[in-house]
Amino acid sequence: MELLEQISFNLQNGLDDVVAALTKDAIEKRIPPGEILSDGLIAGMSIVGEKFKNHDIFLPDVLLAARAMNGAMEMLKPLLIKEGIPIRGKVVIGSVKDDLHDIGKNLVAILIKGAGFEVIDLGNDVPAEKFISAAKEENAHVIGMSALLTTTMPVMKKVVDLAKDEGLYGKIRIIVGGAPVSKEYALEIGADAYSYDGANAVETVESFFPVNN
Amino acid sequence: MNGFLERLRNGSILVADGAMGTMLFERGLKSGECPEAINLTRPSVLEEIARLYLDAGADIIQTNTFGGSPLKLASYSLEEKALLINRNAVLAVKRAVSGRAYVSGSCGPCGKILKPYGDTDPEDILESFEIQMQAFFESGCDIICIETMMDLSEMLLALRAAKERAPGIPVMATMTFDATPKGFFTIMGDTIEKAAHSLEEAGADVIGSNCGNGIEDMIRIAEEFRKRTTLPLIIQSNAGLPIIENGRLTYPESPEFMASMAKKLVDSGVSIIGGCCGTGPAHIRAIKNAISPAGPQ
Numbered sequence: 001m002e003l004l005e006q007i008s009f010n011l012q013n014g015l016d017d018v019v020a021a022l023t024k025d026a027i028e029k030r031i032p033p034g035e036i037l038s039d040g041l042i043a044g045m046s047i048v049g050e051k052f053k054n055h056d057i058f059l060p061d062v063l064l065a066a067r068a069m070n071g072a073m074e075m076l077k078p079l080l081i082k083e084g085i086p087i088r089g090k091v092v093i094g095s096v097k098d099d100l101h102d103i104g105k106n107l108v109a110i111l112i113k114g115a116g117f118e119v120i121d122l123g124n125d126v127p128a129e130k131f132i133s134a135a136k137e138e139n140a141h142v143i144g145m146s147a148l149l150t151t152t153m154p155v156m157k158k159v160v161d162l163a164k165d166e167g168l169y170g171k172i173r174i175i176v177g178g179a180p181v182s183k184e185y186a187l188e189i190g191a192d193a194y195s196y197d198g199a200n201a202v203e204t205v206e207s208f209f210p211v212n213n
Numbered sequence: 214m215n216g217f218l219e220r221l222r223n224g225s226i227l228v229a230d231g232a233m234g235t236m237l238f239e240r241g242l243k244s245g246e247c248p249e250a251i252n253l254t255r256p257s258v259l260e261e262i263a264r265l266y267l268d269a270g271a272d273i274i275q276t277n278t279f280g281g282s283p284l285k286l287a288s289y290s291l292e293e294k295a296l297l298i299n300r301n302a303v304l305a306v307k308r309a310v311s312g313r314a315y316v317s318g319s320c321g322p323c324g325k326i327l328k329p330y331g332d333t334d335p336e337d338i339l340e341s342f343e344i345q346m347q348a349f350f351e352s353g354c355d356i357i358c359i360e361t362m363m364d365l366s367e368m369l370l371a372l373r374a375a376k377e378r379a380p381g382i383p384v385m386a387t388m389t390f391d392a393t394p395k396g397f398f399t400i401m402g403d404t405i406e407k408a409a410h411s412l413e414e415a416g417a418d419v420i421g422s423n424c425g426n427g428i429e430d431m432i433r434i435a436e437e438f439r440k441r442t443t444l445p446l447i448i449q450s451n452a453g454l455p456i457i458e459n460g461r462l463t464y465p466e467s468p469e470f471m472a473s474m475a476k477k478l479v480d481s482g483v484s485i486i487g488g489c490c491g492t493g494p495a496h497i498r499a500i501k502n503a504i505s506p507a508g509p510q
Contacts, residue, residue: 055393058402063330098243103326103400151238152454180455 001030006028007040007072012047014064016071023072033079041076045114052111053199060123062198068112069143073113089209092135093144094122095178096155104178104198105146111198112144112205114162121200135163135172142205147178156181157189164190172210177201216357217315218383218418221445221484229273229317229449229487230266231494232507237262237277247289249281252298256305258410263309267493270501273485274314275358276302281348284333284341288324288430299348307353309429312474317356317385318349319401320371338417350379358385360423360449361489365403365411372415385447386417390434397434405434423449424489427466428474435481445484447469452491464491468499475500 001009003026010018019041036187048065051057080087091112095105101147102124113119122130135143139178143163147153156176169190176186179193186194192208197202217436220227223459228414237248240258243376251258263274281299283292292299299318306316323341325333349357350401357375362368375384388408397405405422412420420442422434426449452464475486486504 055395056396057399059400060330060402063326181455 004036004040004043007036008047008136009042010063011041011044011068011072014061014068014120016064016068019068020071020075022113023075027079028200033083034085036072037076041072042114042116044117045069045111049111049199049202053197055123058090062107062110066114069114070091088116089142090118090138091142091144091205091206092120092122092131092140092141093136093146094131095124095128095148096152097125097127097158098155099150099154100162102146104148105144107198108144108146108177108201111202115202115206117142117205128155128162130166132162133160134165135168136166139171142175142208143172144175144177144201144205145180147176150180153178153185156185156191160190175201175204179205192194215355215499218445221419226479226504227315227327227485228270228484228497229270229278229410229447230263230269230275231488231492232320232490232495233262233275233277233279236265237495247280247291247303248348249277249279249284249286249298250289250291251384252281252301252305253279253294256301258306259302260309263306265494265498267314269308269498271487271497272304272314272485273317274306274310274354275317275319275487276354276383277319277332278302278323278345278349279319279360280344281319281465282320282323282341284323284325284338285321295344296348299345300352303352303354304351317358318345318355319362320345320352320357320359320362321430322367322377327442328487331402335366338341338367339370339374342371344376346378349375350382354379354382358387360385360387360448361425362386363399363403364401365399366401368408369411371417372412372417376416383418384416385419385421386412386415387421387423387447387449390422391425392430392433397430397437405437406441409438413442413444417444419445419447419485421446421447421449421483423487424451426454427451428471428478432474432477432481435478435483439482447485447487448478448483449487450492451489452496455491466491466496468496470498472477472499472503475503479504 007022093101093109108120109121173192175193176191183194193204195204278299283295286292359371431448431450453466
């Protein structure tokens with residue numbers, strides 16, 4: 001099996017030490033870091049995402065694959081920056097203010113990161129103002145918000161309103177998700193999209209960034 | 214109050230209470246606050262809620278301790294107060310029901326993911342649950358209900374803690390399943406078949422499901438459990454999945470609808486029917502009337 005295929009294969013099986021060793025090997029063999037990322041890591045993670053979406057695998061498998069991905073990314077990141085390879089896009093993500101649930105949000109962050117995007121995770125209990133200031137500081141392309149409580153959902157609307165006030169609306173895409181959130185609610189508050197689960201969140205983010213390779 | 218398991222064995226159908234969160238919000242809990250903090254500051258509120266469910270006909274009243282394990286309380290820096298938080302909740306319900314209903318100690322997930330998938334050691338999770346179970350035992354719970362578990366490994370740790378620290382107290386163990394085109398799974402991938410076998414083997418006295426689904430899917434879940442175990446079953450259903458109506462979030466299933474479905478749950482072999490998110494005293498009263506038309510015994 002070709003080296004990058006091996007990386008993809010072992011990443012799908014969540015073997016972080018093997019993925020790390022193979023990535024090191026690939027770097028030493030001077031395979032371009034962009035290729036290691038797209039044909040090895042992202043290729044493997046997209047299969048993981050697809051299987052997760054189809055309920056062929058579950059959260060534990062995704063968590064292990066993501067850990068392998070993150071370990072390899074630590075090695076690749078300096079090389080990607082040095083070569084001036086642009087990141088696929090930057091996503092600021094968080095659970096909204098007063099909402100302390102974060103398992104769903106963490107999963108979405110893992111999957112989006114796994115698809116090769118840079119993710120700035122603001123954690124949980126994030127005030128509306130912080131989503132906006134972080135998005136500005138980071139020059140983010142997407143804001144992703146999660147709420148698990150009906151009582152905290154209005155924070156999502158506040159973020160959209162603030163984005164309008166700050167002239168970001170239409171430039172930054174806003175995705176909302178979480179158990180009580182719906183497509184109708186996203187439409188009502190003026191968010192760009194609603195994602196019903198982690199795999200769908202990745203598809204949504206990807207739809208904002210047409211493939212250019 | 215005792216004889217709980219005997220009553221179930223003799224074919225009694227019992228009704229448990231409905232949601233706690235909504236009741237607390239209506240009584241001043243602010244979003245972002247620790248729902249269990251009220252156990253320290255205003256336990257009289259817990260008595261009031263318990264009485265509302267008792268009056269609605271509930272045979273089992275749950276304590277406000279869903280997030281009462283020290284690991285979970287730590288996110289509000291309240292872990293040092295765990296014993297008192299759990300004890301106060303049990304005593305409040307006991308005062309309110311004074312022997313007219315079973316007091317059930319509620320234990321929910323610790324909020325951490327176990328190694329190797331997450332960063333938390335099983336020993337730490339076990340120890341956290343042991344402290345909560347100890348409090349249930351010392352304050353005199355009639356039943357313990359470990360609920361909304363989505364990871365079978367975590368559930369088994371809680372169950373072990375209950376059996377070790379609260380010997381002799383019946384334990385109900387309920388997990389939350391997602392309906393997928395390929396069947397029902399927890400978010401961690403546990404099936405009903407696997408859950409039923411493992412929970413029975415680990416010594417659970419009553420098993421089943423709560424949260425995550427409306428009552429129609431719960432009937433399918435109950436049927437699947439019934440095929441896999443001879444233990445008594447408990448189902449605590451949401452009032453459907455939340456929808457938006459006129460810009461407001463509501464749970465769609467009415468008390469009447471849930472009551473009509475409750476009979477089907479009984480037909481599927483369920484012994485205890487209660488409510489989860491979106492259900493209130495009206496739902497519990499309707500369910501009670503539907504399954505015991507003669508009124509309270």
